Amino acid sequence: MDYLLSFLIVTGAAFTFIGSLGLARLKDFYTRLHGPTKATTLGVGCVLIASAVYFSFQEHGVSLHEVLVTLFLFITAPVSAHLLSKAALHLKLHSLAARADEARTDAPD
Amino acid sequence: MMRRLLPHPILTLVLAVVWLLLVNEFNAGQVVLGLLLGWAIPLFTLHFWPERVVIRRPFTLLRFIAVVLADIVIANFIVAGRILLGPGHVTPAFVTVPLDLRSELAVSLLANTICLTPGTVSAELSADRRHLLVHALNTTDPEGLVQTIKQRYEAPLKEVFEP
Amino acid sequence: MIETALYIGFTLVGLAVALAFWRLLRGPDAPDRILALDTLYVNTIALLVLFGIHLGNNIYFEAALLIALMGFVGTVALCKYLLRGDIIE
Structure with missing residues (x-):
């Protein structure tokens, strides 16, 4: 049990760190968006599941309410990402990808 | 009559489960309270839920969820x-x-799935709801990517949520 | 065993918070800063949950849930502001 918990905690923290590293390191806004939405969400999900497992075994009774936060994060992270990229397209931010300008023309205001 | 009293059965169940997770207890009292809340909240917020969700093939949906979870990892x-x-x-x-999707729920689910899975973020839905602009982190084969999205994620969603 | 894992976890998430904070200060554009704030609150959830395991106390979960709710609403409100120049329409 200890091994599983430690594995979940370290993996989760590592993914969280990699997500933020992507945020700090990559060159344009659209690529930066990928780190936090995917890696960080999975990382925090791992940590929350570790917490659920830990408290389920420590106290007498199942503790599942961490699942609620995990679900909430998995639902909200894509929505924030979508809105952020929409805002970035609206502001016509510089992008490394070639098709950004062409794509702008058929997008609504 | 049934439709008036219980307009959104799936929403009722989801709300009851969320309530049980929130109080972190499982006993008869909380189940009844959760079901009561799940029955009352959709009635009071009826105007926010114009369309009734119908799941046509539950097993396809379950398989879709499993595929998406594996793909997320x-x-x-x-x-x-x-x-x-x-x-x-x-x-x-x-x-x-x-x-190809028309229903609002299916399109939003597809956009969310694309955000969580293969190195892509959905950026913008065109005004006529016919095209989704997607930003991919790392792709050398845009055509292949479109095909993958359509076959892997759009096809099952279409099967489940559209007639 | 778990204590060591927790300390590694604290260090990594702490570094993640620092990186997000750096991006928040650096910018260069408004969406970058909003994204940094978004990452910051998700990292804070991880930090709180790890701290809860460390202390063996379940109460930190409530704080994590509230941060998740408020953070999401905040991000959406800021994005709406960028898109429309107005929050309440």
């Missing part, structure tokens, strides 16, 4: 690898995916 390792390799190793691209 795989996609995360790929994205993490790209980030660790550094900015020189990504080839971002904007891709337009033509949509």
